[in-house]
Amino acid sequence: MNRFFLLRSTPSIIRLCSRTNKTNFGLTNRERKRFYKQVSIAESSQSPTKYEILLDQRKLKTPLGTLITIENELLALALAQEWHQQYTNIDLSSMHLNALLNTTIDNPLKITKTQLVDKIMYFLDWDTVLFRSDHPPEFQQLQTESWDPMLSFINEQFQTNFESTYYLDVKDLVKKNDRDTIQKYLTSFDQPSLTIFLFIAEQLKSILLTICLIKQFRTVENISTLSRLETEFQISRWSNVPYYHDYEIVDIRSKISAAYLIFYCLNNNITRTVLSKETI
Amino acid sequence: MASKSALTVYKKILHELSANKSLFSYRASPVYLKIKDEYRRNRPVTAKYCKHTDEVLFVARTYLTYLESIRERQIIHSTYSKGEKTVAQAANIVGLNLPKTFDRPHLPLNQSSDS
Numbered sequence: 001m002n003r004f005f006l007l008r009s010t011p012s013i014i015r016l017c018s019r020t021n022k023t024n025f026g027l028t029n030r031e032r033k034r035f036y037k038q039v040s041i042a043e044s045s046q047s048p049t050k051y052e053i054l055l056d057q058r059k060l061k062t063p064l065g066t067l068i069t070i071e072n073e074l075l076a077l078a079l080a081q082e083w084h085q086q087y088t089n090i091d092l093s094s095m096h097l098n099a100l101l102n103t104t105i106d107n108p109l110k111i112t113k114t115q116l117v118d119k120i121m122y123f124l125d126w127d128t129v130l131f132r133s134d135h136p137p138e139f140q141q142l143q144t145e146s147w148d149p150m151l152s153f154i155n156e157q158f159q160t161n162f163e164s165t166y167y168l169d170v171k172d173l174v175k176k177n178d179r180d181t182i183q184k185y186l187t188s189f190d191q192p193s194l195t196i197f198l199f200i201a202e203q204l205k206s207i208l209l210t211i212c213l214i215k216q217f218r219t220v221e222n223i224s225t226l227s228r229l230e231t232e233f234q235i236s237r238w239s240n241v242p243y244y245h246d247y248e249i250v251d252i253r254s255k256i257s258a259a260y261l262i263f264y265c266l267n268n269n270i271t272r273t274v275l276s277k278e279t280i
Numbered sequence: 281m282a283s284k285s286a287l288t289v290y291k292k293i294l295h296e297l298s299a300n301k302s303l304f305s306y307r308a309s310p311v312y313l314k315i316k317d318e319y320r321r322n323r324p325v326t327a328k329y330c331k332h333t334d335e336v337l338f339v340a341r342t343y344l345t346y347l348e349s350i351r352e353r354q355i356i357h358s359t360y361s362k363g364e365k366t367v368a369q370a371a372n373i374v375g376l377n378l379p380k381t382f383d384r385p386h387l388p389l390n391q392s393s394d395s
Contacts, residue, residue: 078343081297085350094350216338220345243360250349250356257346264339 032090039084041076051076055083062102072265096258104192116194117186120201124182125174128206134166139233146226150212196263203255213260224252289340296347
């Protein structure tokens with residue numbers, strides 16, 4: 001009798017033991033309904049005040065189980081708002097702030113800062129803005145009008161000499177000095193910011209456009225249009241397909257704006273402005 | 281495109297926050313209070329601390345873009361992800377209907393044949 005009782009209860013004991021503190025509410029695979037009523041922020045009492053997100057008194061954690069602590073209040077509030085906006089079902093694919101913060105905190109691929117800089121510099125040699133097409137002449141005109149201001153801005157900011165080309169077989173389009181300048185600029189950021197930078201560059205397919213965005217030269221809508229210049233040109237010729245083109249542009253905009261918010265908040269503490277000039 | 285002024289950005293952010301058919305009013309959400317606070321605080325600050333003008337406004341615009349694009353993406357996704365039409369729906373586009381089918385009893389498999 002006792003033996004049977006023990007056998008019956010062991011599965012539930014095993015299940016109880018494996019529920020450690022490291023759950024992230026089981027959000028990874030299936031569709032979860034909103035299980036919390038209220039989202040709030042808590043300050044944890046350290047000298048750079050860190051904020052944590054509370055879903056109904058339970059603290060939010062990354063998929064690997066670390067507590068999410070954010071130093072910037074605006075970012076913490078934006079993240080809380082993101083969780084609050086999930087009406088019935090939790091749609092993780094639209095929560096870009098959450099996903100990006102998880103990646104920067106967790107670093108699941110264990111990428112070092114030098115690896116990140118190398119990846120970004122690899123993109124630079126084949127930057128979209130540098131390779132132009134001269135075939136329809138209106139498109140050539142459009143490229144010159146839209147992308148040349150970006151190049152002149154970057155050349156002015158960094159004293160470099162980026163030039164565009166119409167050929168694909170040009171060697172060393174980006175000269176060594178320019179590469180080193182950009183590399184030095186990139187290594188001045190810390191590793192989470194570089195992860196975000198790489199993310200933006202992968203969405204925009206261009207490092208130079210990312211730098212223009214970081215330096216607030218153009219708005220997010222403008223930059224995302226510039227990165228898809230050829231698509232926009234073809235849309236003006238052949239008309240827009242809403243479920244593909246519109247979807248793509250709002251997707252790019254949402255990802256880039258989320259990433260920019262995190263980048264800005266990582267590199268500027270919005271609430272306290274002590275120094276005289278921001279160098280970013 | 282014409283860049284939006286601070287006031288329009290503020291109004292649109294409020295609109296986005298309240299348009300989320302949420303269970304609670306946006307006034308309760310802390311983001312609203314924080315943004316209001318930032319707006320009030322940063323108006324005289326920008327000139328005083330030699331910040332690039334409208335730097336915080338850029339961040340506010342970015343947040344607005346984020347909220348708007350999330351909402352639009354959701355709309356597009358729900359509009360266009362209904363899947364393919366069934367045969368009956370496809371026929372109905374041009375006004376046709378599927379033919380009526382009649383249920384009849386199955387013929388026995390081992391039909392013994394005469395002769």
